Amino acid sequence: MGSGIVNIYNKKYSYEDLSHDIKRFLVDYKDIVSAGIIAKTSDGNNIYCIRLGNTKAEKRVIIQAAMHAREWLNTQLIMMMTEHCLRFYYSASFEGIKYNELFDKVCFYIIPMFNPDGVNISQYGLKRIRNNILKGQVRCIGRGRYRRWKANAEGVDLNRNYEKGFTKNYLRSASECSGDCPYSEKETRAFIKLVDSIKPTAVINYHETGRIIYFKEFSKLTKLISAETGYHCKYDKGANGSLGDWLSMKNVEWVTIETCIGRAPVNHLQLYYEWKLHKNMIQKIAKLYIDV
Numbered sequence: 001m002g003s004g005i006v007n008i009y010n011k012k013y014s015y016e017d018l019s020h021d022i023k024r025f026l027v028d029y030k031d032i033v034s035a036g037i038i039a040k041t042s043d044g045n046n047i048y049c050i051r052l053g054n055t056k057a058e059k060r061v062i063i064q065a066a067m068h069a070r071e072w073l074n075t076q077l078i079m080m081m082t083e084h085c086l087r088f089y090y091s092a093s094f095e096g097i098k099y100n101e102l103f104d105k106v107c108f109y110i111i112p113m114f115n116p117d118g119v120n121i122s123q124y125g126l127k128r129i130r131n132n133i134l135k136g137q138v139r140c141i142g143r144g145r146y147r148r149w150k151a152n153a154e155g156v157d158l159n160r161n162y163e164k165g166f167t168k169n170y171l172r173s174a175s176e177c178s179g180d181c182p183y184s185e186k187e188t189r190a191f192i193k194l195v196d197s198i199k200p201t202a203v204i205n206y207h208e209t210g211r212i213i214y215f216k217e218f219s220k221l222t223k224l225i226s227a228e229t230g231y232h233c234k235y236d237k238g239a240n241g242s243l244g245d246w247l248s249m250k251n252v253e254w255v256t257i258e259t260c261i262g263r264a265p266v267n268h269l270q271l272y273y274e275w276k277l278h279k280n281m282i283q284k285i286a287k288l289y290i291d292v
């Protein structure tokens, strides 16, 4: 299991760790990777988007993780997967195709921590919230229980804030609150802006838990991810205001991968198991889109 920059032993991979490691990527691999900030959150944190590959590529794939705050183990996993590709970029081939050729034809837009404010709450409670109004609101909702926080710092579930099937729900909570109206949240607006600007071939949503894959269309992509991970596949019945339903409405292929078992946040040891299943996922997806 190879990691040079991303510390695999770090049991609480935080927003600060992520920011630090992305900066290191940009120094050590400056010719092959770039990164942007797709939005600033309510508490002033960056939502980073790492671009891996040729931005003029015909195929573009978005990978996002930690939309739900407590699912932050996936941030570390995605960062390890990204670093794995960077390390072999100029020196190796993947299933007969050179890495640089793979990423010349398929570009990845990787958002390792979609909900940094929420991750801070799940990992540190109130301690890292800078904005006092937000802090008061989170204190009111969480009442001392923050580990299983799922929403952003506004108390809105970012997987209920899209237009398709949106159901009004004003009561802010640690999970399942849809917000005042569709796209009320900065994170949601940043995501739709990204989708509208790059017009992705597919969107891969990393969530936890269940070791299961949710799909709307049983595609080659679903089959590939299932073969690689051994996870079962299940038809997604949809949910009010979910990202998946919105992507289907936009005719964008998508799949949701639920890693790990048990209740999130999961024991750090699960990272090592999941790494074995996911370490070639980016390369496999790139190859799939070259072959089709």
Ligand SMILES: [Zn+2]
Pocket: 067, 068, 071, 207, 208
């Ligand atoms: Zn989730």
